[in-house]
Amino acid sequence: MSELNVQLFSPENLIDPYPAYKQLRDESPIYFMAEMNLHVVTRYDLLREAIKRTDDFSSKYDRFLGGARELMFSTLSDDQKKKAMDIESQMVEIPPTMLTLDEPEHTQFRSLVSQLFTGSQVKKSEDQVRAVIMKNIDTMKGKSDGDFMEDFAFPVPLEIISDRLGIPVEDRDFFYPAATAAAAGLKMAPLTPEQIIERGQIALDLQKYLIGLVEARRQDPQEDMITILANSKLEEADRELTHGEILSILNQFLVAGHETTTSTFGWGMLALCDNPEIQDKIRGDEKLIKTFVEETLRIEAPVQGLPRVVTRDTELGGYALKEGDMLMLRYGAANRDERQFENPDDVDVERAKAGMQMAFGSGVHFCIGAPLARQELNIGFYELLEHFGAFSLDASKGRPVADPSFILRGLPNLNLTYQER
Numbered sequence: 200m201s202e203l204n205v206q207l208f209s210p211e212n213l214i215d216p217y218p219a220y221k222q223l224r225d226e227s228p229i230y231f232m233a234e235m236n237l238h239v240v241t242r243y244d245l246l247r248e249a250i251k252r253t254d255d256f257s258s259k260y261d262r263f264l265g266g267a268r269e270l271m272f273s274t275l276s277d278d279q280k281k282k283a284m285d286i287e288s289q290m291v292e293i294p295p296t297m298l299t300l301d302e303p304e305h306t307q308f309r310s311l312v313s314q315l316f317t318g319s320q321v322k323k324s325e326d327q328v329r330a331v332i333m334k335n336i337d338t339m340k341g342k343s344d345g346d347f348m349e350d351f352a353f354p355v356p357l358e359i360i361s362d363r364l365g366i367p368v369e370d371r372d373f374f375y376p377a378a379t380a381a382a383a384g385l386k387m388a389p390l391t392p393e394q395i396i397e398r399g400q401i402a403l404d405l406q407k408y409l410i411g412l413v414e415a416r417r418q419d420p421q422e423d424m425i426t427i428l429a430n431s432k433l434e435e436a437d438r439e440l441t442h443g444e445i446l447s448i449l450n451q452f453l454v455a456g457h458e459t460t461t462s463t464f465g466w467g468m469l470a471l472c473d474n475p476e477i478q479d480k481i482r483g484d485e486k487l488i489k490t491f492v493e494e495t496l497r498i499e500a501p502v503q504g505l506p507r508v509v510t511r512d513t514e515l516g517g518y519a520l521k522e523g524d525m526l527m528l529r530y531g532a533a534n535r536d537e538r539q540f541e542n543p544d545d546v547d548v549e550r551a552k553a554g555m556q557m558a559f560g561s562g563v564h565f566c567i568g569a570p571l572a573r574q575e576l577n578i579g580f581y582e583l584l585e586h587f588g589a590f591s592l593d594a595s596k597g598r599p600v601a602d603p604s605f606i607l608r609g610l611p612n613l614n615l616t617y618q619e620r
């Protein structure tokens with residue numbers, strides 16, 4: 200039995216998990232994290248193997264997410280609990296649709312949703328994506344410093360996904376903060392009881408709003424994702440999606456699809472500040488920018504990890520696992536495995552196999568939004584470097600610190616100085 204005691208959930212390790220990951224890869228590549236009852240996988244080869252063995256390692260890990268809810272509820276007073284339950288009782292139940300389903304149910308939803316992310320769909324949206332990026336670049340012009348998260352990294356992916364979903368412009372003042380609050384649920388960061396109730400109310404308002412929009416699109420179809428989800432049929436069942444199923448898919452887009460891309464913009468910009476020579480090297484070169492984006496995703500996986508449930512007694516890399524055990528796949532650790540990537544802590548814009556990074560997962564659950572995320576990031580960094588140079592950290596504001604989060608890893612602020620070109 201391992202003598203190691205690595206506190207992955209300590210504030211220091213949540214802020215900077217990489218030294219702990221290295222120790223685990225070297226000494227205990229599958230490590231039992233007793234405080235959360237998780238078997239943590241940190242080595243690239245084992246992580247890939249676990250993802251492939253879907254019969255042994257299931258994606259039905261709602262229990263893990265449900266556990267976080269129980270934990271939150273336990274901090275509420277009786278009065279607050281009553282309020283929270285009252286809000287919950289009004290909410291449409293959300294069934295699993297993709298992320299937390301196994302075959303064959305997973306494929307039913309995945310093939311329906313994949314029509315939203317075909318090469319031609321993504322190509323078609325290129326002008327729209329560039330327009331949002333340019334609008335935010337314009338707000339940075341005329342300035343020589345500012346918080347990059349606020350000025351660019353945060354608003355760009357949110358506006359792009361809202362455009363693609365078909366959220367009417369006049370509803371954005373409600374939608375933006377509501378969608379952001381929904382995504383914050385997965386941070387697994389501690390909330391005050393008041394925040395828990397407030398989040399619940401926002402989630403309910405967002406559900407009601409989205410159901411209204413689905414019904415409106417059923418009556419009056421438009422060219423957007425909600426119209427497609429509202430009017431497509433699940434092939435085998437030969438029926439339209441229920442409100443719960445549509446909300447489940449939209450939740451995944453809002454949680455998985457917004458904050459992750461925001462984080463990657465932040466981490467990429469930090470990498471440009473830390474390695475200023477890269478700025479001039481990749482400017483104007485689409486191929487190098489693509490590799491830079493893959494390297495950013497590798498160095499700082501925005502989704503640090505996700506679970507799997509062990510379906511029967513088995514082993515992984517010689518480590519015994521029992522039916523019902525929970526694995527925790529750490530993409531962020533596998534991406535810095537020196538057995539897979541030479542000099543793994545360096546951003547190498549000429550790395551031959553940078554695309555082997557695991558930030559989007561792999562196999563049947565490989566991120567369905569990856570083509571959209573890559574498009575935003577590739578165009579975004581291209582245009583940022585076309586219009587600005589000399590990006591560096593604003594020395595007066597100190598070095599940015601990551602949000603202490605176990606799942607979604609991002610920077611709350613990134614204060615920069617830069618020059619317009």
Ligand code: HEM
Pocket residue numbers: 258297298299309360451452455456457459460463500501502505530557558559560561563564565566567568569571572
């Ligand atoms: C840099 C940005 C992104 C990162 C790092 C990321 C990461 C991931 C990861 C790691 C998974 C695999 C989950 C697993 O194996 O259990 C995943 C799945 C998924 N992602 Fe992303 N994602 C990003 C952007 C997006 C976008 C833009 C969207 C949609 C608009 C999206 C929607 C989804 C969905 C729906 C799934 C579930 C797919 C399935 O289970 O079949 N993601 N993502």
